[in-house]
Amino acid sequence: MxxxxxxxxxxxxxxxxxxxxxxxxxxxxxxxxxxxxxxxxxxxxxxxxxxxxxxxxxxxxxxxxxxxxxxxxxxxxxxxxxxxxxxxxxxxxxxxxxxxxxxxxxxxxxxxxxxxxxxxxxxxxxxxxxxxxxxxxxxxxxxxxxxxxxxxxxxxxxxxxxMWIWGFSSLVLLVVVVFFGYTLMAIFRQKKLSEIQKDFINNMTHEFKTPISTIALSTDVLQSPEIINQPERLSQYAQIIKKEATRLQNQVDRVLQMATVEKNTISLTKQPFNINELIDQSIQSAQLNLTNGGQINFETKTPDATISADKVHLTNIIYNLLDNALKYNESIPKVDISTFSEKDKVTITVKDNGQGIEKKDLELIFKKFYRVHTGNLHDVKGFGLGLYYVKMIVEAHNGQISLESSPEGTTFTINLPKS
Incomplete structure (x- = not known):
């Protein structure tokens, strides 16, 4: 229909x-x-x-x-x-x-x-x-x-x-109306899920098609007899295949991981560590994607910001926020990240100078598979799973995440308990 x-x-x-x-x-x-x-x-x-x-x-x-x-x-x-x-x-x-x-x-x-x-x-x-x-x-x-x-x-x-008979008939009619409203809501919800699923499949197809095509073309080049006499070119295409295979593996792992990640089923391995050191490592990884003079600034108001948490998952969510701040930016990206430690919690803020998020998308931005509509453009890759994953991990640590957005940029704020 x-x-x-x-x-x-x-x-x-x-x-x-x-x-x-x-x-x-x-x-x-x-x-x-x-x-x-x-x-x-x-x-x-x-x-x-x-x-x-x-x-x-x-x-x-x-x-x-x-x-x-x-x-x-x-x-x-x-x-x-x-x-x-x-x-x-x-x-x-x-x-x-x-x-x-x-x-x-x-x-x-x-x-x-x-x-x-x-x-x-x-x-x-x-x-x-x-x-x-x-x-x-x-x-x-x-x-x-x-x-x-x-x-x-x-x-x-x-x-x-x-007039009890009229009251009884009105009650029956009220039940019918409530049932109709519930059915209508279920239909709308199912239709929305169907559209999300369709968008997810389209995005997944687009995401998988690019590395597969690149690998196929590189393989054709490597099958050429002349490539043996060109070791530099051979090494270049081998690196391309390895890079695209790694990218494809990461996409598959992300989809499989998000298929099982729910608030009550996440397995956390907590250990004490300084969140500032983890952010430094995430910034070093994210800086590899910086172009056109972009920069990431880190400021900590508390040198000792030790928390007990899952280091792998927190590294992923910090990197996801930095990656989004760099991807969704039409100008020279500038990201400011800061930490502040209180008695029982640590606050992390990630602020960018991107195009911002419209008000109608703010309530849906953390939903699974949801992506801000950009028409038929596919210049920004993704499945709509990153922020959903971030929210699930933060809540699994009994923390809270919020955001504020305007045309001048977006600010994510994460509060994590120390223990």
């Missing part, structure tokens, strides 16, 4: 999931709204019957539009006469049970003679327990008539609980 088709499939899948989520939320909202309207309708009918019964007992006429809904869970009923709380409670219970309203409620009665609220009771219809004093304060309204109020404190939670 090419990149364009893959993106189209991912886009359509995301649109489908988004559409399902929208429909689910839409119908949940509609269902809740319908349940709410049904509840309010039943309450209005029940309160209308309560009003009719009270007016019939008091021999009063029903006021026009006696029921007012002040909020989604608070209703008041206007009357022309006094209201007996005990009688009101009995009638309210009866009418609510007829309408199958099992929601807990509170009621309060306003007496316009004393202009005060006579509080009623909190009633639990589900458990049919003894009524208790009202737990909430009913607001005092600017009215001259008698009225009583009915308040449903748990209305929203009760209606939501009755």
């Amino acid at each position: 090419n990149r364009k088709t893959f993106r189209l499939v991912v886009f359509l899948a995301a649109i489908s999931i988004g559409g399902i989520l929208f429909i689910q939320i839409f119908w949940m909202d509609k269902a809740f709204d319908l349940s709410n309207k049904q509840f309010e309708h039943n309450v209005n009918l029940a309160l209308l019957n309560v009003t009719s019964t009270l007016c019939e007992i008091n021999q009063n006429e029903i006021l026009p539009d006696p029921i007012e809904q002040l909020s989604s869970n608070y209703f008041i009923v206007n009357l022309n006469n006094k209201i007996a709380p005990e009688l009101l409670e009995t009638i309210l219970k009866s009418e609510f049970q007829k309408r199958e309203i099992a929601e807990d409620f509170e009621y309060g009665v306003f007496d316009c003679t004393n202009r005060e609220m006579v509080y009623g009771r909190y009633i639990n219809l589900k458990e049919n327990t003894i009524s208790t004093p009202a737990s909430s304060t009913f607001p005092k309204l600017n009215k001259d008539a008698y009225y009583f109020g009915v308040y449903f404190p748990n209305k929203t939670s009760t209606l939501a609980g009755e």
Whole structure:
């Protein structure tokens, strides 16, 4: 599947999931709204019957539009006469049970003679327990008539609980969305690994092809009968074959080594040594690759920087950092390396004047096989294993490595414990 088709499939899948989520939320909202309207309708009918019964007992006429809904869970009923709380409670219970309203409620009665609220009771219809004093304060309204109020404190939670089937379906849908997201992440990760693997194979092919071709050409020259009479030329081509064979062997060893190097499987042979001496040796090896007046400067702020570590691996990581500083440089290379020793650790910094690393590559620079994209250019050799190896070795020694980069250059900082 090419990149364009893959993106189209991912886009359509995301649109489908988004559409399902929208429909689910839409119908949940509609269902809740319908349940709410049904509840309010039943309450209005029940309160209308309560009003009719009270007016019939008091021999009063029903006021026009006696029921007012002040909020989604608070209703008041206007009357022309006094209201007996005990009688009101009995009638309210009866009418609510007829309408199958099992929601807990509170009621309060306003007496316009004393202009005060006579509080009623909190009633639990589900458990049919003894009524208790009202737990909430009913607001005092600017009215001259008698009225009583009915308040449903748990209305929203009760209606939501009755929609359990919608909650279950939403949970199932959420699981599907999470699974889809995880699958999508796995696909992206697998695709990225596939691209990295492809780049690695291309780089490896390019790296191996050059020394093999050089060896093949040198062998053809050595097979020529005239080469026996030219000892200097014979020695020159023999050295070329040896150099390219060594280079090829080093590449193979690096690939085989990195295939098994992981943080928890690295075998370290630790011994005490002065890190400054090791850096001096690495600089001498790296200076063989210096051209065009490049230079490597070494400064130590602590002459005695003895640590206990694997000398071979640390030599490799110092050389890798120096080699990268020289390779990835379009101008005259200048590398500054320094060490600083503290009580329990040694700090090593390697600073170059190269082109720097872009911000988008900084988080990936230590990944296995990752190389900064340079288009189709192959002027800098490598498999993308060097910095991965450096990070693994540093962490295997319980150390830390960090970097800072700008267009003026890159600085690597390594902190290693002394013991």
